[in-house]
Amino acid sequence: MSTAEMDTDSSHGMESQLDYSNQYVSFRVDGQLLGVPVNMVQEVLTEQVISPTPLSRAEIKGLLNLRGQIVTAVSLRKRLGLPDLEDGNSMNVVTRMGEESFSLLVDEVGDVINVSGRSMEPVPRTLDPHWRSVTIGVFQLEEGLFVILDVETILNFE
Template identity: 90%
Template structure:
């Protein structure tokens, strides 16, 4: 996906290539990401209403300007322990017609990986993580793991 924009200082039109941009976030010290065009918005800690009898990964529901959003603990979904203070940032996405908030430890920057090739998921990565990952980028800071958001949100 690319979008044409006009630079007001030069009057020149440029192309923004969103297919090579990822929203980054941290979970348990690991840099993870998802395509920027899948992110509806990023929110600070929100009030989440618990949902009785829900799966362990479902933290509850939050009200986002009148829209009910299912909050999913990415730590639980990845088989990681919960944080002691249980404070999370929210990465809101819309998948399969439903809105979800992925609860993450911290949100990073939008990372542009144009000119880099996505590498296959390493065999050394935990099998559970491999099943929810589409690939990795080797960055100077370390491994940038790209999540398969649809698989993460498929609870079957």
């Protein structure tokens, strides 16, 4: 085997170890299992102090300070047309879009779910139209429907 072939073989081994395309960070909002690609998630945090931003859109809960970095907190409940949680306690799924960081406020965070070997199905027509507009597909899991969100669309407020 030539050096070039060995390099190719070893790089394929590395790629398969670092392939996150089948892994999603899962969380629940209003009891529904949702997810975003793991490579879009910077970190997951417990409830944080959020400074309100007057005159902002309803989906924008405010700003939080993450080790000196200002992060915009987005209520996924509001974005999906749901009422706020009664106790107000939300977990934070911090994502990056370009140079900015956003915290998606969710009810609870689950595990990283690996869906390799499963195929993503199109968004069902029966899903609420507002939800369909921010969803890229679904996976049928033993515990129910796993809805994959389109983070770019969720963070596009225009």
